[in-house]
Amino acid sequence: MSAALPPGQREREDFPRFGLPPFADRQPVPPFRGSLRLLGRVVEAAEILAPLAGLERIERLSDFHCVTTWSKRNLRWGGVRFSDFYAAHVAPRVAPGAHARFVTAHGLDGYRTTLWLPDLLTDDALLADTLNGAPLSIGHGAPLRLVLPAQYGYKSVKHMDSLGLWDTHPRSQLPALAFMDHLRARVDREERGRWLPAWLLRQVYRPLIPWNVKRFSRGGAAASG
Numbered sequence: 001m002s003a004a005l006p007p008g009q010r011e012r013e014d015f016p017r018f019g020l021p022p023f024a025d026r027q028p029v030p031p032f033r034g035s036l037r038l039l040g041r042v043v044e045a046a047e048i049l050a051p052l053a054g055l056e057r058i059e060r061l062s063d064f065h066c067v068t069t070w071s072k073r074n075l076r077w078g079g080v081r082f083s084d085f086y087a088a089h090v091a092p093r094v095a096p097g098a099h100a101r102f103v104t105a106h107g108l109d110g111y112r113t114t115l116w117l118p119d120l121l122t123d124d125a126l127l128a129d130t131l132n133g134a135p136l137s138i139g140h141g142a143p144l145r146l147v148l149p150a151q152y153g154y155k156s157v158k159h160m161d162s163l164g165l166w167d168t169h170p171r172s173q174l175p176a177l178a179f180m181d182h183l184r185a186r187v188d189r190e191e192r193g194r195w196l197p198a199w200l201l202r203q204v205y206r207p208l209i210p211w212n213v214k215r216f217s218r219g220g221a222a223a224s225g
């Protein structure tokens with residue numbers, strides 16, 4: 001028995017490489033350092049060389065919901081809880097008395113998104129390096145990605161190489177596209193974007209899916225040779 005999908009979502013059988021069009025051709029090329037840099041106003045700058053090492057490994061089954069309305073069910077991600085990583089490596093470096101409330105997650109392809117820290121400290125927020133029992137492919141975010149099943153896919157940053165910690169809300173990366181970026185992006189509340197209603201964003205995004213899937217499959221092929 002499988003539960004109904006969240007409002008406005010439709011199931012896909014495949015799990016395409018996907019994202020924001022400007023990043024389609026920017027798939028990073030190995031070898032990867034696999035480290036995570038800390039940056040931002042309220043944390044001591046640092047490079048964590050082996051971010052998962054020594055932390056409890058877990059596997060979690062979850063559904064993945066892209067804001068453009070496609071969902072892929074039953075993905076088995078492996079890695080560590082983001083909260084464990086945070087407790088081990090970030091919290092000890094937060095400036096005394098500072099309020100770490102916002103996080104920017106940055107990918108090697110230049111992609112970036114802003115998150116509300118409590119959304120990263122839930123039990124199902126992962127730093128993942130495997131998918132369905134195999135090392136993460138480049139298309140799906142090697143060497144390391146966020147997996148936030150309660151949020152739309154645009155918060156699950158692939159190829160993550162740095163994290164920023166902030167006390168005030170950082171500006172959007174692409175100001176012209178700020179309407180697409182809801183701080184929390186909760187799937188069950190259909191927080192697809194800022195300002196515009198969810199029903200409108202559904203209609204705008206849905207017809208673009210096939211075009212973008214093609215765009216990203218070509219972009220991935222080009223970047224990996």
Ligand SMILES: Nc1nc2c(c(=O)[nH]1)N[C@H]1C(S)=C(S)[C@@H](COP(=O)(O)O)O[C@H]1N2
Pocket residue numbers: 015016017018019020023024065066067106107108109110111139140141153154155156157158159
């Ligand atoms: N680094 C990076 N992370 C990203 C994106 C991106 O373009 N670059 N796109 C986001 C969006 S919109 C989606 S739906 C998912 C797609 O993940 P997938 O390619 O593994 O299907 O990645 C998210 N994380």
Ligand SMILES: [Mo]
Pocket residue numbers: 018019066067068153154
């Ligand atoms: Mo997405």
